[in-house]
Amino acid sequence: MSQMKSEHIPKATIGRLAVYIQVLENLLRDGNDVISSEKLARACSVNSSQIRKDLAYFGEFGVRGVGYYVQELITSIKQSLGIDRIWKCALIGVGNMGAALLRHHDFEKRGFHIAAAFDCDPDKIGREFESLEIVCPTHLKEQAPEMGLEIGIITTPPDRAQRAANHLVDANIRGIINFAPARINVPAHIPVEYVDFFDHLYAIAFQITLGND
Amino acid sequence: MSQMKSEHIPKATIGRLAVYIQVLENLLRDGNDVISSEKLARACSVNSSQIRKDLAYFGEFGVRGVGYYVQELITSIKQSLGIDRIWKCALIGVGNMGAALLRHHDFEKRGFHIAAAFDCDPDKIGREFESLEIVCPTHLKEQAPEMGLEIGIITTPPDRAQRAANHLVDANIRGIINFAPARINVPAHIPVEYVDFFDHLYAIAFQITLGND
DNA sequence: TCAATCATGTGAAATATTTAACAAGGGGAG
DNA sequence: CTCCCCTTGTTAAATATTTCACATGATTGA
Ligand SMILES: NC(=O)c1ccc[n+]([C@@H]2O[C@H](COP(=O)([O-])OP(=O)(O)OC[C@H]3O[C@@H](n4cnc5c(N)ncnc54)[C@H](O)[C@@H]3O)[C@@H](O)[C@H]2O)c1
Ligand SMILES: NC(=O)c1ccc[n+]([C@@H]2O[C@H](COP(=O)([O-])OP(=O)(O)OC[C@H]3O[C@@H](n4cnc5c(N)ncnc54)[C@H](O)[C@@H]3O)[C@@H](O)[C@H]2O)c1
Numbered sequence: 001m002s003q004m005k006s007e008h009i010p011k012a013t014i015g016r017l018a019v020y021i022q023v024l025e026n027l028l029r030d031g032n033d034v035i036s037s038e039k040l041a042r043a044c045s046v047n048s049s050q051i052r053k054d055l056a057y058f059g060e061f062g063v064r065g066v067g068y069y070v071q072e073l074i075t076s077i078k079q080s081l082g083i084d085r086i087w088k089c090a091l092i093g094v095g096n097m098g099a100a101l102l103r104h105h106d107f108e109k110r111g112f113h114i115a116a117a118f119d120c121d122p123d124k125i126g127r128e129f130e131s132l133e134i135v136c137p138t139h140l141k142e143q144a145p146e147m148g149l150e151i152g153i154i155t156t157p158p159d160r161a162q163r164a165a166n167h168l169v170d171a172n173i174r175g176i177i178n179f180a181p182a183r184i185n186v187p188a189h190i191p192v193e194y195v196d197f198f199d200h201l202y203a204i205a206f207q208i209t210l211g212n213d
Numbered sequence: 214m215s216q217m218k219s220e221h222i223p224k225a226t227i228g229r230l231a232v233y234i235q236v237l238e239n240l241l242r243d244g245n246d247v248i249s250s251e252k253l254a255r256a257c258s259v260n261s262s263q264i265r266k267d268l269a270y271f272g273e274f275g276v277r278g279v280g281y282y283v284q285e286l287i288t289s290i291k292q293s294l295g296i297d298r299i300w301k302c303a304l305i306g307v308g309n310m311g312a313a314l315l316r317h318h319d320f321e322k323r324g325f326h327i328a329a330a331f332d333c334d335p336d337k338i339g340r341e342f343e344s345l346e347i348v349c350p351t352h353l354k355e356q357a358p359e360m361g362l363e364i365g366i367i368t369t370p371p372d373r374a375q376r377a378a379n380h381l382v383d384a385n386i387r388g389i390i391n392f393a394p395a396r397i398n399v400p401a402h403i404p405v406e407y408v409d410f411f412d413h414l415y416a417i418a419f420q421i422t423l424g425n426d
Numbered sequence: 427t428c429a430a431t432c433a434t435g436t437g438a439a440a441t442a443t444t445t446a447a448c449a450a451g452g453g454g455a456g
Numbered sequence: 457c458t459c460c461c462c463t464t465g466t467t468a469a470a471t472a473t474t475t476c477a478c479a480t481g482a483t484t485g486a
Contacts, residue, residue, distance in 0.1 A: 010443065014419055018412045022394050036463065043396065048463095049445055056465060064451050064464040081415050082422030100313035106394075112414050151417055175417035177410070181235050181319075183256065191420035193413035197390070199231045200406035201325050202294050204364055204388035206227055207404035209295030223473065249433060261433095262475055269435060277434040278482050 013054045017077050019044050020051070024077075028070045036067035087112050090149040090173065092164040093156035094119040094134055097179055101155065102130045115147055118167075120160075137167045144171035151175045158182035165192075226267045230290050232257050233264065237290075241283045249280040300325050303362040303386065305377040306369035307332040307347055310392055314368065315343045328360055331380075333373075350380045357384035364388045371395035378405075 023043045027035060041048035055061055055073075058080035062068045078084045089107075091098055091114050098117070101107065107114055117129060118137040125136050135143065143149070152168035154161050154176060161180035168176055168186075175191045178184055186192060236256045240248060254261035268274055268286075271293035275281045291297045302320075304311055304327050311330070314320070320327055330342060331350040340347050348356065356362070365381035367374050367389060374393035381389055381399075388404045391397055399405060 008442095011416070012443075014416050015412050018409065018415050019396075019407075022409075023396060026395065038463080045396070047445060049447090050443095052463095052465060053444080060465070062464050063453085065453060065462045067463065082418045083415055087414075087418055096313050096316050100309050103309050106411075110411055110414070112411075150421065151414070174421045177413050177417060182239065183232075183236060183258070189424060191417050191424075193417050194232075195410055195413050196231065196235075197408055198319075198323055198325075199228050200390050200408050201300075201323070201364070202231050202296055203224070203227050204390060204404050204406050205295045205300055208363065208387045211402065211404075221472095225473080251433080260475060262436095262477095263473095265433090265435060266474075273435070275434050276482065277480070278432045278484090280433065 009057050013057060014081070016044070016046060016050070016054055017081060019046075020054075021074060021077055024070055024074050028074070032070055034067045035070055035073075037062070040068070083111050085111065087151055088115045088147065088149050089113065089151045089153055090116045090118065090140065090144065090168070090171075091153045091155060092118045092137055092140075092167065093154060093160070093180075094124055094129060095155065095157075098153075098155035099129065101153065102132065112151070114153070116143060116149060137164065140167045140171040144173060149173060151177065154178045154180055154184075156180055222270050226270060227294070229257070229259060229263070229267055230294060232259075233267075234287060234290055237283050237287050241287070245283055247280045248283055248286075250275070253281070296324050298324065300364055301328045301360065301362050302326065302364040302366055303329045303331065303353065303357065303381070303384075304366045304368060305331045305350060305353075305380065306367065306373070306393075307337055307342060308368065308370075311366075311368035312342065314366065315345065325364070327366070329356060329362060350377065353380045353384040357386060362386060364390065367391045367393055367397075369393055 020040065023040065024035070027043070037048040037051045041051050044051070059076065061073050061076045075084070089112055091101060094102065094117050102114060102117060114132070117132045117134050118140060119125065119134050120137055124134045127134050149171070150173065152173040152175070154164045154168075156164045158180040159182070161178055161182045162184050165176060165178070165184040165186055169190065173190070176184070176186065177193050177195060179195045181196055181198070184192060233253065236253065237248070240256070250261040250264045254264050257264070272289065274286050274289045288297070302325055304314060307315065307330050311332075315327060315330060327345070330345045330347050331353060332338065332347050333350055337347045338349050362384070363386065365386040365388070367377045367381075369377045371393040372395070374391055374395045375397050378389060378391070378397040378399055382403060386403070389397070389399065390406050390408060392408050394409055394411070397405060
């Protein structure tokens with residue numbers, strides 16, 4: 001957060017910054033060292049002013065008359081978002097979804113290290129999965145500070161999501177991602193993000209239906 | 214789409230409607246037959262006018278002085294979104310993520326039937342998974358119209374996403390959900406939704422970092 | 427039947443976000 | 457060194473979305 005400039009940043013901006021990183025990393029892989037906001041905009045399907053405005057919230061990263069140095073810009077965006085370091089995560093609910101996430105090594109690559117896995121199923125507790133021992137959630141409170149766990153990932157069934165959230169809050173976790181389709185209540189200072197694929201399926205179904213009339 | 218009233222509907226509204234359905238179904242399960250916009254608003258962490266406005270895009274579903282009949286409202290929202298029917302989906306890429314989705318029976322429950330699974334790996338082609346035979350993507354073009362496949366779900370590695378999209382477009386699919394972290398190009402009339410968990414992880418990391426200053 | 431009550435649906439006001447337009451400034455050719 | 461070109465950063469205008477405020481209409485009980 002080296003050069004933050006502005007007060008409130010639109011939620012939508014954060015989403016777009018994630019897209020910019022994705023596209024910039026592909027550009028870099030293809031050998032592009034420099035890019036203009038105009039070209040980046042086309043690749044991201046947004047307006048070029050939008051990109052310049054989004055970046056302006058955090059600082060000045062470009063060179064007038066030239067554009068942005070791709071590697072430098074990636075670094076700057078990551079710094080701005082606070083993802084220029086490793087975040088340690090705790091996953092609760094090692095089922096279908098939880099296991100898929102544990103096997104997915106992009107988490108590590110992108111700076112989110114799932115350092116501990118919890119499940120309340122006695123058959124699972126004590127077993128090892130992806131080189132993590134599955135632990136009972138009651139141990140969260142003692143393990144979280146010990147291990148420096150900061151973000152909780154909930155992948156329990158929806159009717160267990162609140163319970164899982166309670167464990168996380170109790171363990172002083174600082175933010176929560178909830179994959180279960182259920183709202184949870186936590187203290188206001190703990191940010192919660194809901195991941196629900198069905199949002200997107202609904203949006204597609206709606207757009208298809210619209211275009212069809 | 215029985216009683217559509219308005220022209221353009223904000224994207225954010227669609228996202229909220231998905232949340233309303235989620236919360237309403239829980240309310241129904243808990244035995245609530247009627248609910249006011251005020252109470253629903255609290256459960257969804259939004260403003261009550263927002264709810265009334267969102268619903269007003271599609272029609273009048275409430276009763277003044279009373280509120281909304283929960284079951285009726287669920288039905289109305291589903292009709293409005295075009296999810297009051299079964300959508301047949303094709304999944305491309307039966308790896309880690311694709312397999313988790315195939316095993317996840319909420320898709321069926323929510324009206325999205327994954328009717329066919331494609332993968333280009335010779336070791337996987339011909340195998341059966343979750344009672345679906347895994348098929349080579351070159352067969353998409355012939356199978357899609359036969360089976361009435363309408364929505365494509367991409368779960369290939371990112372560098373294969375465009376190829377998968379091409380197969381889907383070629384097969385006259387009507388909409389695409391892309392789980393791979395890569396932008397894809399398709400004709401303008403085909404809606405694409407990108408699912409990327411990292412958006413949410415970034416958002417959490419950012420909010421934690423902000424609150425920390 | 428009528429009045430009191432209550433929560434919706436909606437137009438108008440307040441905010442927020444996106445887009446356009448351009449002044450400012452870096453880089454390179456001559 | 458100067459001029460010209462190019463693209464950023466930013467201010468201002470245009471849109472879009474959210475919130476407020478209240479008239480409207482359904483329901484209930486006297
Ligand atoms: N699988 C998918 O593709 C998918 C897709 C979207 C959403 N989801 C959501 O993700 C969640 C998990 O789905 P799944 O398919 O993995 O289900 P699952 O039943 O396979 O796994 C759930 C796991 O959570 C554990 N659990 C239950 N209560 C717990 C508690 N209080 N503390 C700790 N662990 C607990 C169970 O023992 C089980 O291992 C669900 O809410 C589901 O709706 C899954
Ligand atoms: N696993 C997760 O939890 C997770 C989370 C977020 C995003 N993703 C994304 O989902 C995608 C899939 O991830 P994964 O972990 O399942 O990877 P994976 O390697 O396990 O599976 C990819 C599958 O796609 C198949 N495939 C490759 N090219 C293909 C083509 N042209 N046509 C058809 N099939 C093809 C492969 O044979 C393989 O079976 C990746 O883009 C990944 O970034 C996965």
